[in-house]
Amino acid sequence: MSETLLGVHDLIVKRGDQTVLQVGSLDIHEGEVLAVIGPNGAGKSTLLLVLARLLHPQAGEVIFRGSTIEHENDLIYRRRIALVLQEPLLMHQSVFDNVASGLRFRGLPRQVVRQRTDEWLKRLDILQLRNRPAHRLSGGEAQRTSLARAFVLQPELLLLDEPFSALDAPTRSRLLQDLHSLLSQTNITTVFITHDLDEALLLGDRVAVLLGGVLRQVGRPQDVFTAPSDGEVAAFVGVETVIAGKVSASHNGQISVVADGLQLEAVGDVPVGTQVLFCLRPEDITLSTAVSPAISSARNHLSGRIFRMTPSGPLVRVVIDCGLPVVALITRGSANEMKLAEGQAVTATFKATAVHLIPR
């Protein structure tokens, strides 16, 4: 594992009597992109302000390159990092002056300021907007300016607070791709805050889940998304079927779980009698009807009736009542092919290995 660049320990932030953020320990490694995900109001932005030393917590410390940042060193620290907030928050100046502002705060010579600013205007593809007043930019151009304003500082740590949430979908996906390649070219350690799971999956080397002001899980994206640490994390990362049950048999890594009178199969090493949450991602479930039976080696087959079908982009979310609700995600094409409709009898099939068990 690479070296720790920044760490926070025993952090508590209160607003009035209410604790809004509580983080036992979080380390950010040199060169990684840590995506912090969580719903609105989970304390993500508060965490970022603490990391930027713009909000001083009631308890806890921020450790940068091995030493605790003291109050009087805040400015020195802030000049080694860069912060990009949700809205571009540009000043009423030209694009060039906006991008140059951080370099000027640092008192760099005019020549260096001009050269570095122009270089980053070019890298973010806004050199042609150099002399345009910032208040006459489109949303995407403004956010590019805002990113250039941070990258030009060559920060040791880049803090990004949902920089794309206010943009339309095509602009957002283009900027996301550009940011992805800039981050891999520059290898800048980054904390990226988002409530969008796709953004977290694309950019994050690791993902931290923040719910209700508490850090619930930190890990590689595939671990967090397929093996969430508890029911709430599971719900947030898109594990839509969460069933409470009890382990009835466990043998050679093969586990049987009884839930609401149904017997389900999973893999793992959980002792018999343990209360568990049985978690399934909707994309791991296949559906079949009497007309088109499934040919599958999967060990779990649940029969039920379609309770509700909701289109979701190119996919359809199907909720099946199998005695307990099971959510599947299938393409529109296969929904049409199988002539699925609400009220129809179907069988939901999934592999034992697709199941993630959370002991309670």
Next chain:
Amino acid sequence: MSADVVEITVLSLKVSLLATGISLFIGLPLGTWLALSQLRGRRFILSLINTGMALPPVVVGLFVAMTLWRSGPLGNLHLIYTPIAIIIAQTIIAAPVVTGLTASALQQLDPRLRLQILGLGASPIQMVISLWREARLPLLAALMAGFGSVISEVGASMMVGGNIRHQTRVLTTAIVLETGKGEFQNAIALSVLLLILAYMVNLGLTLIQQRGTR
């Protein structure tokens, strides 16, 4: 008369510009502090300042006259009926205007702008200067309002200056005098002069204010 007119015009301008300048010196930092600090009593102080913006010049004149009166607490400075007395009174009138409007100008900025500027590595002073630049339109409007409040007032100038010829006679007090004598032609001429003067100063400030805006 014409040499007298030049004299009182120059004195009017000098006194009011100085008073506005001193108000800016007090009001800009104070207003900024009130807008940015998270002090508990901030709203109360702002309400006092906002009341001060409506301070009647005659009340200020009375207060300053009592203070500077020969038997008053600062009587030994012999300032009553001098231009300095007028400058003091006018500063008391203009300072709340500049302070209050500065505070409101900065409070209108997005509060997150401060965080963004600091997040780019600004020192607290650089941050404040950036905010001033960002709010330059309403800040110059604050300055114009401050100047407007003193160039046009007559009560305080009359009470603490005394309208003494060659010493403390300013345009507004001269207009009062000429009108009292029934010399309406002179009064009208001085009024026109006062309006032109106010226009020139505000034109200058407006040109600075609108520079670079489109």
